[in-house]
Amino acid sequence: MEFRVGIVGCGVVGTGTTALLLKNSEVIKEKTGVELIISKVADKDWEKPREFYVPEELRTTDYREVLENSDIVVELVGGKDFAKRLILEAIEKGKHVVTANKHLLAEEGEEIFRRAKEKGVMIGFEASVGGGIPIIKAIREGLVGNRIENIYGILNGTTNYILTKMLEEDMSFELALDMAKKLGYAEADPSLDIDGWDSAHKISLLAFVGFGKFFPFEEVHVEGIRNIDLLDVELGKDLGYTLKLLAIAKRINSEVELRVHPTFIPSDNPLAKVSDVYNAILVEGDFVGKTMFYGRGAGSKPTASAVVSDIVDIATKGQNWLWESKEKLKVNKNFYSRYYLRFDVPDRPGVLAKIAHVLASYNISIASVLQKEKVCKLAGREGQPIVPLVILTHKAYERDMQRAVEDIQKLPVVEGKATLIRVEEEAY
Ligand code: HSE
Numbered sequence: 001m002e003f004r005v006g007i008v009g010c011g012v013v014g015t016g017t018t019a020l021l022l023k024n025s026e027v028i029k030e031k032t033g034v035e036l037i038i039s040k041v042a043d044k045d046w047e048k049p050r051e052f053y054v055p056e057e058l059r060t061t062d063y064r065e066v067l068e069n070s071d072i073v074v075e076l077v078g079g080k081d082f083a084k085r086l087i088l089e090a091i092e093k094g095k096h097v098v099t100a101n102k103h104l105l106a107e108e109g110e111e112i113f114r115r116a117k118e119k120g121v122m123i124g125f126e127a128s129v130g131g132g133i134p135i136i137k138a139i140r141e142g143l144v145g146n147r148i149e150n151i152y153g154i155l156n157g158t159t160n161y162i163l164t165k166m167l168e169e170d171m172s173f174e175l176a177l178d179m180a181k182k183l184g185y186a187e188a189d190p191s192l193d194i195d196g197w198d199s200a201h202k203i204s205l206l207a208f209v210g211f212g213k214f215f216p217f218e219e220v221h222v223e224g225i226r227n228i229d230l231l232d233v234e235l236g237k238d239l240g241y242t243l244k245l246l247a248i249a250k251r252i253n254s255e256v257e258l259r260v261h262p263t264f265i266p267s268d269n270p271l272a273k274v275s276d277v278y279n280a281i282l283v284e285g286d287f288v289g290k291t292m293f294y295g296r297g298a299g300s301k302p303t304a305s306a307v308v309s310d311i312v313d314i315a316t317k318g319q320n321w322l323w324e325s326k327e328k329l330k331v332n333k334n335f336y337s338r339y340y341l342r343f344d345v346p347d348r349p350g351v352l353a354k355i356a357h358v359l360a361s362y363n364i365s366i367a368s369v370l371q372k373e374k375v376c377k378l379a380g381r382e383g384q385p386i387v388p389l390v391i392l393t394h395k396a397y398e399r400d401m402q403r404a405v406e407d408i409q410k411l412p413v414v415e416g417k418a419t420l421i422r423v424e425e426e427a428y
Contacts, residue, residue, distance in 0.1 A: 124310025146285025212325025
């Protein structure tokens, strides 16, 4: 059986997908009986340098040529407006669609999936989460017998690469980001990576696949790594924690927590050992227990591998997989977590007592305290040397914690802004 595959957008992933199809279509045919033929590859600019050669006869600058001549349209342009129009147009024409566009799907996927269902075509989006890791397929098919309870992910290759380089090689944030861009890991707009949005898009999609509901994207709690101070990374390390940008989808009865933020996890935990551009996703189901998936989360070849798995899936099975759960799930923004707090304070009697007093007034219990004599500022507001005071708390509610930190920051002994990092321990 022959399938004509057209690609729109020949950037990092489009080029990789073209190269994969050109190189491995014979192997794919042997394995599946399906012959995948590239109809056309569209891009606005054929002059820019590419990692792989795209034969002249496949190139076009007109996306309509792809639409007209393909059974499956692969959208790899990214961004929202044009990509959405293209996908909807392809669906209207009865074409199946494969996309890596987590930004579009997380924010406007409901409409796209619904339209595809009405038209009886499929949307493959394996490549939108976890690069080469077949996580969508794993949750939908491998874990289909389970009620999915929790999903924890290191879902952004760029930020994981940056955090690893900062921690292990003392590299500056800017240099590490620059390298991630050169390696083709970063989004066209890298603030999507750095500020946590890319991870948030991905965890929304995993929550959709795992829990059977599209949650409004605005309800995801999102914080990135832009303001991370190396001091906290080092203090956390002393306490036995590794800092990761963790994406969490946790179900507790009919409530779901959806959040992305820098998180301390115990350094002996397998997730803490996921470094560089690698991604990992820990999925917990009621029967299977905990399972972990690991692989390259970005880059042209791994992502192409996921794109092609969707193409083959559509060509061999053609089933539509839009699951809408009947459960009434809603997002709980007032989550319950352990916290790492750092306050910069003078090293003198009564300071800790004042801070502890505020925490107690919000019913927040201290688990441990670490204060180094290492001075981080020679003279504070009152002329005394300033040291970092770290407090680890037992579990507390997010809202109480935000209020407590606000009050503590107003104490005259506290210099500047406090640092608050969530700690996740129990899930692994
Ligand atoms: N910018 C993304 C990342 C690429 O760094 O993980 C894959 O979605």
